[in-house]
Amino acid sequence: MGQQPLYSFHWNNSKQNIAFRFGIxxxxxxxxxxxxxxxxxxxxxxxxxxxKGANIIPPDFFPTRAQVAEDRLIEAALDANMNMLRxxxxxxxxxxxxxxxxDEAGLLVWQDFMFACGMVRGDAAHQSNVKREAIDQLKRxxxxxxxxxxxxxxxxxxxxxxxxxxxxxxxxxxxxxxTEDAYATIFDSILPNAIDSLSQLPYWPSSPMADPNDKSxxxxxxxxxxxxxxxxxxxxxxxxxxxxxVSEYGLQSLPDLKTLLEVGIxxxxxxxLQFRQRSHMEWLQPGLDGWGMMRIYARRYTADPMxxxxxxxxxxxxxRWIYLSQLTQSIGLRQGIERHRNSRxxxxxxxxxxxxxxxxxxxxxxxxxxxxxKLAHHAVKHANADRRVIWSRSHSEIGMAQxxxxxxxxxxxxxxxxxxxxxxxxxxxxxxxTADLQPFESIPLLFADAPKEAVIVSWTWLDPVGGxxxxxxxxxxxxxxxxxxxxxxxxxxxxxxMMVSTDSIAYGIHLRSTTDGTFSHNGFLxxxxxxxxxxxxxxxxxxxxxxPPTFSVQHLAQxx
Numbered sequence: 110m111g112q113q114p115l116y117s118f119h120w121n122n123s124k125q126n127i128a129f130r131f132g133i134x135x136x137x138x139x140x141x142x143x144x145x146x147x148x149x150x151x152x153x154x155x156x157x158x159x160x161k162g163a164n165i166i167p168p169d170f171f172p173t174r175a176q177v178a179e180d181r182l183i184e185a186a187l188d189a190n191m192n193m194l195r196x197x198x199x200x201x202x203x204x205x206x207x208x209x210x211x212d213e214a215g216l217l218v219w220q221d222f223m224f225a226c227g228m229v230r231g232d233a234a235h236q237s238n239v240k241r242e243a244i245d246q247l248k249r250x251x252x253x254x255x256x257x258x259x260x261x262x263x264x265x266x267x268x269x270x271x272x273x274x275x276x277x278x279x280x281x282x283x284x285x286x287x288t289e290d291a292y293a294t295i296f297d298s299i300l301p302n303a304i305d306s307l308s309q310l311p312y313w314p315s316s317p318m319a320d321p322n323d324k325s326x327x328x329x330x331x332x333x334x335x336x337x338x339x340x341x342x343x344x345x346x347x348x349x350x351x352x353x354x355v356s357e358y359g360l361q362s363l364p365d366l367k368t369l370l371e372v373g374i375x376x377x378x379x380x381x382l383q384f385r386q387r388s389h390m391e392w393l394q395p396g397l398d399g400w401g402m403m404r405i406y407a408r409r410y411t412a413d414p415m416x417x418x419x420x421x422x423x424x425x426x427x428x429r430w431i432y433l434s435q436l437t438q439s440i441g442l443r444q445g446i447e448r449h450r451n452s453r454x455x456x457x458x459x460x461x462x463x464x465x466x467x468x469x470x471x472x473x474x475x476x477x478x479x480x481x482x483k484l485a486h487h488a489v490k491h492a493n494a495d496r497r498v499i500w501s502r503s504h505s506e507i508g509m510a511q512x513x514x515x516x517x518x519x520x521x522x523x524x525x526x527x528x529x530x531x532x533x534x535x536x537x538x539x540x541x542x543t544a545d546l547q548p549f550e551s552i553p554l555l556f557a558d559a560p561k562e563a564v565i566v567s568w569t570w571l572d573p574v575g576g577x578x579x580x581x582x583x584x585x586x587x588x589x590x591x592x593x594x595x596x597x598x599x600x601x602x603x604x605x606x607m608m609v610s611t612d613s614i615a616y617g618i619h620l621r622s623t624t625d626g627t628f629s630h631n632g633f634l635x636x637x638x639x640x641x642x643x644x645x646x647x648x649x650x651x652x653x654x655x656x657p658p659t660f661s662v663q664h665l666a667q668x669x
Contacts, residue, residue, distance in 0.1 A: 110153065110517050113215045115254075132212060132254030138311045140320055143454075146327030147320045149353040150457035151193075151217070151257060158549055159450060159515055160217070160458030161493040162186065162193035163475070164357060167200045168465045179207045181480045182465050186216060188627075189475075189486055190493035193217040195316075195356060195460050198263035199225035200467075202246055211255035218255045219356070219460070221316070222246075222300060224262035228269060231291030239295055243303040251308035259310050261296040264333065266315035316356050328455070334358035337441065341397070341405050344441050345502065347448040352456070355449055359462035360406060360441040361388060361399050362434035362485065364469060364477035366427070367625070371479065372469045376423025377430055385470040399471060407433045410440050410587050411617070412668045433668055436617045439488035439632050440588070442475065446492035447499045451511045453551070461489070484619060484632035491630070496578050498525065500566050507566070507585060508559030514546035521545050522573035527556060529563035532591050534614040534636040537563050564591070565634070582634040588616055593666035598635065600660050605649065607660065610642035611635045617665035618643075624658040625650040635664075 113132065120127040139150045139157065150157050163186065168178035186194055194211070196203055198221030211218055222243065229235070250256050268274060269292070275281060280288050296314045304312050313331070314321075320329035332352020336342045338360055347358070363369070374382045388399030397405075407414050414430045442461055449459035466478040475486040491497075495516040501509040507529070514520050523546075528539040537560045546552055559566075564586055570578040584591075596613035600620075609618065615635045620628050626649035635643060649658065 110156065110158070110215065113213060113254075115212060129252050130209070130212070131252045134254050136217075136257050136311065138258065138313070140322070140329075145455050146325065146353065147323040147329035148457065149320070149330055153217075156549060157457075158192070159513075160193040160354070160460065161446070161450075161515075162191040162195065162217075162458075162460045163464035163489075164195045164197050164460055164462045165464050166197055167467050168478070170467055172201070175201075176204050176206060178465075178480070179204065180210065182476075183207070183210050183214065183216065185476050185480070185482070185486065186464060187214055189490040190495060191216065193219060193257065193458065193460060194464070195219040195221070197221055197225065197463075198223055198260070198316075202249075205249065208250070208253045208255060212253050214255075216255060217257040218253070219258045219260060220250060220256060221260045221263050224265060224295075226264050226268055228265060228274070228288050229291050229295050231287055231294065236294060236299060240299050240303060243300055244307065247303060247307045247310075251310060256310055259300075259304055259312050260316050261300050261312070261314040263316055265292065266296075266318050267333070317352065328353055330354070331356040331458075334445075337445070338402060339393075339397075341402060343409070344444040345448075347445045348452070348502075354458040355445075355456060356458070356460050357462045358445055359473035360438045360485075361403050361471060361473050362438040362483055363427075363431045363471050364466070364474075365479065365481040365483070366431055368469050368477045368479040368481055369427070369431075375427070377427040378423050382427075382471070385468075387470055387472045403430075403434050403437070406441065407437045408589070410437050410589055411665060412589060429668060432617075432619060432663060435484040436619070436632065436665065438473075438475075438483065439485040442485045443488040443492045444502070446489065448502070450492075450497070450513060450551075451499050451501070453511070453553075481625065482627055482631075484617075487628070487631040487633075491581060494579060496520065496570070498568050498570050498579050498581070500568075500583050502583070502585065504561055504585060507561055507563060508556035510554045510556070510568075511551055512544055512546060512554060512570070513551045515549055517548045519545070519547050520572070520578070523578060524571045524573075525554065526569045526571065527559075528567045529559050530565040530567060530636075531562070532564045532614070533594075534565065534641075567636070582636075584616075584634070588665060589669075591616070593664070593669060595666050596635075596637070596664065598662045598664060600662060602660065605647040605658070607645050607647070608642045609635065609645055609662070610639055611637050613637050615664040615666065619663045620645060620647075621661050621663070622647060622649075622658040623660075624656045626658065 115132050137152045167175050169175040301312050317331045317333045323329040331354040334350045386399045411433050414433045446459050449456045462473050466474045469478045475483050497513045499511050525542050529537050540556050566583045569580045594613040596611045596615040598611045601608040618633050618635050620631050629646040
């Protein structure tokens with residue numbers, strides 16, 4: 110929201126020397142009745158805002174290496190326009206260095222206590238241990254202005270109530286009561302009492318959960334939106350899901366090819382690669398492990414990753430899985446964020462699962478263990494932009510856009526230029542509207558004459574002097590429903606800058622480099638002609654800056 114002034118405090122006397130850094134701010138989670146139920150919305154210094162971010166796990170199994178990787182993790186979050194990270198309760202507490210850098214960047218932290226997916230013991234020794242752990246961590250966390258929320262646990266309450274644990278573990282009658290009493294003692298008494306005695310940090314007992322003060326059954330609390338993935342629902346579910354703040358949701362993809370080669374994986378049927386699939390869970394239906402679900406979504410939105418298996422080329426199949434799983438994940442996360450932002454106040458935050466990986470694996474991350482961005486991280490970057498045009502994905506509202514200004518500066522005298530095109534990129538209709546937005550305001554715009562048969566919506570949002578605020582394209586149909594032409598995509602290079610052009614419309618442009626680095630944008634739709642060429646910048650990693658990169662490109666038509 111602006112600058113992040115920080116101050117140093119020093120205390121010295123004959124017995125103690127104390128020094129720490131702090132910031133002055135007020136954080137509040139607003140839980141009040143509205144037309145949908147009870148809000149769950151964060152405000153800083155009285156300013157409500159939409160929380161954009163991700164869940165994080167330890168970036169490495171070894172803590173010393175994890176601390177080295179933390180800088181990269183924070184940088185990736187900021188590059189993707191995030192303002193909040195959730196430190197998941199199944200890992201470890203963050204380092205002081207991590208918290209200091211979040212303070213400096215104005216990156217808020219939702220901090221779980223380290224309890225996840227399990228009930229707790231009820232003996233006095235364990236409860237005393239938990240209390241001492243809480244006190245120890247709270248004394249370390251409380252002076253960090255980035256600390257936005259302390260949460261008791263991850264999914265423990267949800268699991269007990271919805272995953273059939275009483276039956277699975279034969280906990281009935283007095284055993285069930287004792288289990289629930291042990292839970293309540295820690296999460297409804299010990300932890301909140303420790304917080305109240307040591308800090309003014311907001312507390313939320315468990316994620317996800319409904320607001321305990323709302324007895325009406327209306328929408329309240331935070332939600333883990335896993336019906337996309339585990340129930341294989343379409344992405345339009347993100348527009349209708351329950352809860353008022355989405356603290357988990359996601360889709361899997363494979364990591365970058367270089368990351369796999371570095372651990373000796375060269376083919377898709379490698380036993381090592383199959384072992385690295387995170388979503389092998391005993392309660393899943395046959396065929397619905399991670400591979401099965403990635404294939405279901407890829408077939409639905411892009412193309413079948415297994416289609417060319419008959420040629421027996423394991424390397425080609427691996428590349429096919431990487432590209433199609435990453436492209437599908439990017440489509441899903443973009444839709445999740447944009448649908449949440451377009452809920453017009455019903456949903457106040459969108460934290461996807463997950464930003465990073467603890468080892469080189471197949472998972473829901475958007476940045477793999479080696480720090481390489483997947484296509485989804487580029488999609489997240491655009492979807493999270495403070496100033497953003499987000500169009501309705503319903504064909505009945507093809508001319509409906511919502512303009513977002515999540516920044517402390519107003520937007521005055523801006524102009525939105527919009528085009529509706531067919532699947533070849535030919536313009537069917539175009540229109541222009543002007544708009545003014547106050548700080549942290551979102552407004553709807555309706556283009557009533559937009560043609561219902563349009564497949565692509567393209568836009569450029571300009572400030573009064575012609576500077577681009579936002580630009581992009583959106584498909585109104587699933588990419589898999591279009592037979593994309595066999596386009597020839599050209600790269601004209603000038604150092605680490607390039608112009609990318611095509612002779613026919615190309616979807617899912619995936620730029621690759623022989624040296625490590627980050628493209629300014631990737632995974633985009635490219636319209637034909639020099640006038641539609643995209644300027645892309647490549648930033649090499651510091652250690653690779655002396656090596657001249659070679660660039661290549663692939664797109665969806667090559668995999669259909």
